Amino acid sequence: xxTIPPAETRGGRRDNLPARYFSEGGExxxxxVRTRFAPSPTGYMHIGxxxxxxxxxxxxxxxxxxxxxxxxxxxEQRNLQEALGPILDAFRWLGLDWDEGPEIGGHxxxxxxxxxxxxxxxxxxxxxxxxxAYRDFELPVDTQAQREAAEKDKSVYISSRASLQLTAAQVxxxxxxxxxxxxxxxIPRNEKVVMNDHIRGTVEFDCGLMPDPVIxxxxxxxxxxxxxxxxxxxxxxxxxxxxxxxxxxxxxxxxLHRALGNRTPEWAHVxxxxxxxxxxxxSKRKIDKYRTSPQFQKLFELADQVLSRIGIDxxxxxxxxxxxAYYRQVGxxxxxxxxxxxxxxxxxxxxxxxxxxxEMKQKFTLDRVIKSAAGLDPDKLLSFxxxxxxxxxxxxxxxxxLWMLKQAHLIHDxxxxxxxxxxxxxxxxxxxxxxxxxxxxxxxxxxxADDELKLDDKNFQKRVVKSEHAVVLLHDLRxxxxxxxxxxxxxxHELLQSFxxxxxxxxxxxxxxxxxxxxxxxxxxxxxxxxxxxxxTCVLSRLQRAIGHAESQRMI
RNA sequence: GGCUCCAUCGUCUAGUUAGGUCUAGGACAUCGGGUUUUCAUCCCGGUAACAGGGGUUCAAAUCCCCUUGGAGUCACCA
Numbered sequence: 001x002x003t004i005p006p007a008e009t010r011g012g013r014r015d016n017l018p019a020r021y022f023s024e025g026g027e028x029x030x031x032x033v034r035t036r037f038a039p040s041p042t043g044y045m046h047i048g049x050x051x052x053x054x055x056x057x058x059x060x061x062x063x064x065x066x067x068x069x070x071x072x073x074x075x076e077q078r079n080l081q082e083a084l085g086p087i088l089d090a091f092r093w094l095g096l097d098w099d100e101g102p103e104i105g106g107h108x109x110x111x112x113x114x115x116x117x118x119x120x121x122x123x124x125x126x127x128x129x130x131x132x133a134y135r136d137f138e139l140p141v142d143t144q145a146q147r148e149a150a151e152k153d154k155s156v157y158i159s160s161r162a163s164l165q166l167t168a169a170q171v172x173x174x175x176x177x178x179x180x181x182x183x184x185x186x187i188p189r190n191e192k193v194v195m196n197d198h199i200r201g202t203v204e205f206d207c208g209l210m211p212d213p214v215i216x217x218x219x220x221x222x223x224x225x226x227x228x229x230x231x232x233x234x235x236x237x238x239x240x241x242x243x244x245x246x247x248x249x250x251x252x253x254x255x256l257h258r259a260l261g262n263r264t265p266e267w268a269h270v271x272x273x274x275x276x277x278x279x280x281x282x283s284k285r286k287i288d289k290y291r292t293s294p295q296f297q298k299l300f301e302l303a304d305q306v307l308s309r310i311g312i313d314x315x316x317x318x319x320x321x322x323x324x325a326y327y328r329q330v331g332x333x334x335x336x337x338x339x340x341x342x343x344x345x346x347x348x349x350x351x352x353x354x355x356x357x358x359e360m361k362q363k364f365t366l367d368r369v370i371k372s373a374a375g376l377d378p379d380k381l382l383s384f385x386x387x388x389x390x391x392x393x394x395x396x397x398x399x400x401x402l403w404m405l406k407q408a409h410l411i412h413d414x415x416x417x418x419x420x421x422x423x424x425x426x427x428x429x430x431x432x433x434x435x436x437x438x439x440x441x442x443x444x445x446x447x448x449a450d451d452e453l454k455l456d457d458k459n460f461q462k463r464v465v466k467s468e469h470a471v472v473l474l475h476d477l478r479x480x481x482x483x484x485x486x487x488x489x490x491x492x493h494e495l496l497q498s499f500x501x502x503x504x505x506x507x508x509x510x511x512x513x514x515x516x517x518x519x520x521x522x523x524x525x526x527x528x529x530x531x532x533x534x535x536x537t538c539v540l541s542r543l544q545r546a547i548g549h550a551e552s553q554r555m556i
Numbered sequence: 557g558g559c560u561c562c563a564u565c566g567u568c569u570a571g572u573u574a575g576g577u578c579u580a581g582g583a584c585a586u587c588g589g590g591u592u593u594u595c596a597u598c599c600c601g602g603u604a605a606c607a608g609g610g611g612u613u614c615a616a617a618u619c620c621c622c623u624u625g626g627a628g629u630c631a632c633c634a
Binding site: 038039040072073074140143147150151155156157180205214217218221224225227228244245246247249269271272274278279281340343345346347351370371373374375376379384431496500508510512521522524 | 559627
């Protein structure tokens with residue numbers, strides 16, 4: 001049995017130009033690093049795929065190389081624009097640019113597999129001519145039967161290779177008769193493929209256990225493994241960084257590269273992103289299960305709250321936390337999402353948590369990617385959000401909130417100076433309560449009409465309706481407030497404090513009750529600042545309305 | 557089931573390549589205390605982990621073997 005040595009010890013370019021990166025085997029490679037992300041156009045960008053893309057982007061940028069976007073649409077008939085749009089949008093939103101790919105082209109185009117057929121055809125001819133691949137006329141049902149028989153038998157299924165017994169004349173006849181066949185790669189059964197993965201180290205596969213994979217259909221159209229290999233080679237990809245689920249495809253791809261005479265790229269199989277609290281790969285199909293998961297709940301609740309405001313019903317799962325667009329709609333910051341993603345499976349050291357994209361770019365290395373799958377943690381994601389929101393310039397906070405409020409029809413003209421000034425003031429009051437832009441809705445009391453303010457009924461019953469003195473007290477307080485000449489935070493603070501002392505009521509009772517009547521909630525932004533911003537007229541009117549409410553309910 | 561990968565606090569992770577101040581560090585969450593005579597912040601502190609079993613060694617989270625558990629993948633999908 002012969003063993004194929006790891007890729008980097010075979011062939012390839014070796015010269016003494018300045019080093020750009022070091023391969024796993026320590027070989028100095030002078031080629032510019034080129035990484036790629038090759039999504040199939042599915043109509044949405046998966047959050048886990050986004051992390052894989054991020055790692056690819058980071059590695060390319062870290063090495064001053066190129067990041068390529070290639071669209072794996074060999075099997076897609078759908079509307080490409082519709083299917084690709086959300087993917088490109090996700091990249092743009094997060095600020096991950098691509099050097100070659102859709103919309104911008106490049107020297108290795110086209111960047112859609114559906115348009116690269118000539119390359120696959122040529123490679124296929126080469127393999128067939130060299131005898132590395134063969135036409136397999138076996139009927140699919142027969143192949144399937146053998147597979148099942150092997151399974152029943154508890155033995156390993158490998159291809160029958162019956163078609164290999166055919167003479168050239170027979171093959172010609174079959175072809176002339178129009179008999180259907182597929183092209184399979186001839187696996188060298190007495191070999192082992194040894195790969196040296198940047199993340200996993202040495203991984204071995206025994207070729208004797210592998211069926212001959214189909215690389216092209218009867219019509220010559222290429223299958224994934226084949227198209228990928230042809231493209232990766234033609235596009236001069238130096239590092240294939242992809243999700244762990246592709247690990248088992250790798251021996252086939254290595255064999256294909258060898259048969260084609262390519263320099264094999266370096267491999268890095270990153271663990272997939274698991275769903276919160278589990279080790280299972282996050283999947284769009286499991287959304288309903290996630291919705292009830294205690295670890296995931298917080299994220300759903302936050303999103304449902306925000307999305308319902310802006311007219312998106314997230315229940316049908318058209319938008320879910322598996323998709324990048326979800327975070328954007330809820331008002332997450334690119335910096336926060338990026339930071340959470342990079343720390344999932346990668347760390348710089350034992351301390352660093354916060355990294356900007358620029359810092360990631362400088363510090364990211366493949367050798368610090370962890371091997372095991374990691375679950376996305378909504379709590380930690382939110383804490384990253386808080387951090388990056390606090391770093392965000394006021395102007396950008398403002399525009400993010402204006403967008404949200406506009407979507408929810410809580411403001412009408414986002415360009416209006418007065419509106420902007422008010423929203424800016426609310427943002428100041430919100431302070432660190434604002435983790436995502438959607439949190440601005442927690443302070444919606446500043447944007448609704450007095451007679452449309454909803455009161456937290458449970459607390460209203462407890463604190464006002466069922467309280468002995470509340471109504472009287474509130475009535476008194478309203479009088480004092482109406483006498484207050486300068487309706488700003490400081491005098492309000494003083495007035496409320498002395499009022500509480502005079503009436504001998506606890507501040508812990510009075511303040512929340514007042515807040516409830518005026519904002520509808522028992523919790524919120526700084527009380528005095530809120531009163532000031534609402535203004536005297538509004539405060540008095542809301543207080544009056546609350547008192548009226550309580551009185552009418554008490555009479556019943 | 558075959559093949560392959562993985563395994564440190566509840567979670568994300570540092571430490572494993574070169575065994576030794578690791579009585580295992582940090583962050584998030586959680587709990588307690590303090591500041592803010594409201595809320596949130598902020599500050600201080602606490603609880604909390606090397607999956608199990610064998611070896612090797614003066615010494616193992618770290619090296620070796622086995623067991624267990626988890627995951628990925630087994631298409632004329634990508």
